[in-house]
Amino acid sequence: MPTLPELYRIDNFNDTFALGHYARVLDALDRRRGQPVAFKVLRSEHLSPGGEPRWEYHAFANEADLLMKLADSPHVVNLFDCGYLESQSEAPVTGELVSFLKDVRGFVEAAPEFARRGWRPYLALENLPRTQNLFYLMRPDRQGQRVRLPTEEGLALALQFGELLRMAHRQHIVYLDHKMEHVYWDGVNLRIIDFNSSRQLDASANGQLYRMDIHNLCVGILYPVFTGLSPQKTSLRPQPGSFQDVEARYQEINSLDFGVEPSLSRALQDLLQRGAGQQIESADAFIAGLQEVATLHGWDFPGHYTSPASRDARAQTRAGLARLRKAHDLLREARDLFREAAIQDGITEDMENELRRLVKAINETLSNRVIP
Secondary structure, eight states, rough: OBBBBEEEEEEEEETTTTTOSSSEEEEEEEEETTTTEEEEEEOOGOOTSSSOHHHHHHHHHHHHHHHHHHHHHTTTTEEEEEESSSSSHHHHHHSEEEETTTHHHHHHTHHHHHHTTTTTTEEEEOOOOGGGGGHHHHHHTTTTOOOOOHHHHHHHHHHHHHHHHHHHTTTTEEOOOOGGGGEEEEOOOOOOOOOOOEEEEEEOOOOOOHHHHHHHHHHIIHHHHHHHOTTTTTOOOOOOOOOOHHHHHHTTTTOOOOOTTTTTTTHHHHHHHHHHTTOOOOOHHHHHHHHHHHHHOOOOOOOOOOHHHHHHHHHHHHHHHHHHHHHHHHHHHHHHHHHHHOTTTTHHHHHHHHHHHHHHHHHHHHEEEEEE
């Protein structure tokens, strides 16, 4: 039986900006593939050795199963391996390990035995960069500062999320756990993590949970995306993550306040209000509503009219946003060059002071960037 260090080199925690209820997540290197992964392992306090596994334990099997069912979606994080780990250390570095790779059925069937032995389940997942996590990018640590996505990017994100929900709902899967910490966005492509609270429904289930899924998307992700605020009308903050919290998190929110963003498209506000009121019946209806809004912003869809002037303006908007993102990347590269130069041995104090001044000025510029 292999040991953990034979299969994985475990590095630092990568979840410190938004801790989860079920697990800790660490950067790791998969030695079999020679590639970085996110190593997600059950928190030790959720173990019940010798007894019936707690629902947090079963959540790992649930997540692995749903990730494989949704593996064809370009918006779902990739699963590389699932298994059980002997170590109970919060940051494991040793201990025996049983790897099932993508044999999710074997992983699920083995859960009771490994739970009795006090072994923890783990998942090895695609490691998405923190610099693309939308909660992190929204700078919740900076009091008094509020940023939001441009409407062009927000619509693109919403349409991609709608397509993911359409695919999931057709398989009777509801995501439910909508919060900014789970959203990764690079300006073009959406990626979603954490399906441990998502649910596989019976084919005969009524539409209430599907409407709730759309409600949670509109309230928990799209409202913050377009306003920079929490749906609880506060600054952005991590949302609680237990199974009970997921069910109740936005239950009392059936109306959204857009007073802080009066320039936001009225048609978009109306659509999100319908979602918050659980008045959107299906992912298809949600996507259709988004397409109607998007045509007002220069998008083209079959059966919808888009004015040539709006189409041209959208092309210029997209080009401008691409340049903004490139400028942010170049600023970071310049900062890193100055930072590396400043720590070289042998440079004069005068030069070091100037380099540190430049690093500070760039950091201040990036902190006040136009887009997350």
